[in-house]
Amino acid sequence: MGHSTAGIIAFEDGTVFRGRAFGAAATNVGEACFNTSLTGYQEILTDPSYFSQIVTMTAVQIGNYGINPEDVESDGPKVKGFVVREISPVTSNWRSRQSVQDYLADAGIPGIEGVDTRAITKKLRVTGAMNACISTENISESEAVERAKNFGGLLGVDFVKEVTAKEAYHWDPEQTQSKPFTVVGTELKGPVDPEKRYKIAAMDFGAKQSIYRKLQHHGFDVHVFPATTSAEEIREFNPEGVFLSNGPGDPSAVKYAHKTVKNLIEHYPTFGICLGHQIITHALGAETFKLKFGHRGGNQPVKNLETGKVSITAQNHGFASTREALEKVGAVVTEVNLNDDTVEGLRLKDRPVFCVQYHPEAAPGPNDADPLFIDFYKMVAEHA
Structure with missing residues (x-):
């Protein structure tokens, strides 16, 4: 696995998960949260309520029915990052026009797959919402943790x-x-x-x-x-x-x-x-x-x-x-x-x-x- 395909999500408490990158080559900070929906990833990605958040999906495979222009909830993805257990290598649906991978790449948003999303979810449930840094670029774990710590959070901020x-x-x-x-x-x-x-x-x-x-x-x-x-x-x-x-x-x-x-x-x-x-x-x-x-x-x-x-x-x-x-x-x-x-x-x-x-x-x-x-x-x- 070359450096170009490595992805990382680091939390403010120092915990780091490594996975495979998809979407754009980028580094973003935001509040980490999880969503338990089985379908509707396209609506979640484009819902403006997720502005400033890095979303982990608890459903094990995401992307199998692709993306289409009719189901967007705004003018493009609003999440800061997307974390999944497995991103589907194929999209199969008559309405699909694009894969999630390409959609996020076009929008400049980083995604990671191949991480233990269950562990992330349990962590957030026990600790509470946490600031995190997601990167599909070549940054060190310590720098990613540092960036997560420096994110101002959501309290008192008008997004x-x-x-x-x-x-x-x-x-x-x-x-x-x-x-x-x-x-x-x-x-x-x-x-x-x-x-x-x-x-x-x-x-x-x-x-x-x-x-x-x-x-x-x-x-x-x-x-x-x-x-x-x-x-x-x-x-x-x-x-x-x-x-x-x-x-x-x-x-x-x-x-x-x-x-x-x-x-x-x-x-x-x-x-x-x-x-x-x-x-x-x-x-x-x-x-x-x-x-x-x-x-x-x-x-x-x-x-x-x-x-x-x-x-x-x-x-x-x-x-x-x-x-x-x-x-x-x-x-x-x-x-x-x-x-x-x-x-x-x-x-x-x-x-x-x-x-x-x-x-x-x-x-x-x-x-x-x-x-x-x-x-x-x-x-x-x-x-x-």
């Missing part, structure tokens, strides 16, 4: 500004991206016209494209706004509802978003997911904290405390909302994670505002979370 839209735009005005919106008669009660589309302002904190697709499919005309947009600008646009997206990094660091959202939830029906949920938490005056190793995967069980229903959800987050603080500020905690009892959803008693900590647009259940979009539609329709 949203790196991935948000540069300017406001109308998403897919021709409505080609989703199937026609239809509503089963029983789901909408009251004076709601199922044919009516409502204009919403989607705050982009690092959104996945499939969220906009789902919103459009459920009867919304989606207008996307950069994360730094002020409440005044949104009010000038005069939407019928507001959507708050997912995104990367520490939710307490995006103070400008807390301020905007605090203003918007006074005036508009609002639905938030992931980082959007955490921003609502801060807008209400409650707090978030960093989870030991986060929730990342397609198999997280979430229980709705109001209905008793359990959904299997897709998640990708490293922070959570503090339950006591939420209850103090008058929010109702609606859902909890059955693995660790953390907050997974909330609503306000006196305003049409609700949010969840998971990704309702991903399809692990496959459609357990679809009713959330229907609830949002009903809420917007009632207040329009």
Whole structure:
């Protein structure tokens, strides 16, 4: 094995794993995390919430169905590095246009295979999230460890500004991206016209494209706004509802978003997911904290405390909302994670505002979370 094909991932505590390089020849630092999804590597690679993170997949073989341009969640891979047990040497799928190896090489992102991903996962579960350095270049173990130690981490850092839209735009005005919106008669009660589309302002904190697709499919005309947009600008646009997206990094660091959202939830029906949920938490005056190793995967069980229903959800987050603080500020905690009892959803008693900590647009259940979009539609329709 020549030097050109050696890859390394080094952790801030001095642990080093060596493997075979794929993707680009590069060296990156970031927070190491793991994802337990069996499929969906393309969505994971391109999800802006992973900006600043080096992702290890627990599934043993990755890449067997290739990459295609339709399933990307943003304009390219956002991870800092990709670590797998085995990268498939062949891609076999009628939609595949490229291998993961070539896709990452084109994007300038390093990958390593042939490492003990189970050991990395157990390490992160025991120790908690750790900073790491991944390299497919010829750097020494000690230098890689040093670089991992010098990574500033995620706490207090605003990564949203790196991935948000540069300017406001109308998403897919021709409505080609989703199937026609239809509503089963029983789901909408009251004076709601199922044919009516409502204009919403989607705050982009690092959104996945499939969220906009789902919103459009459920009867919304989606207008996307950069994360730094002020409440005044949104009010000038005069939407019928507001959507708050997912995104990367520490939710307490995006103070400008807390301020905007605090203003918007006074005036508009609002639905938030992931980082959007955490921003609502801060807008209400409650707090978030960093989870030991986060929730990342397609198999997280979430229980709705109001209905008793359990959904299997897709998640990708490293922070959570503090339950006591939420209850103090008058929010109702609606859902909890059955693995660790953390907050997974909330609503306000006196305003049409609700949010969840998971990704309702991903399809692990496959459609357990679809009713959330229907609830949002009903809420917007009632207040329009």
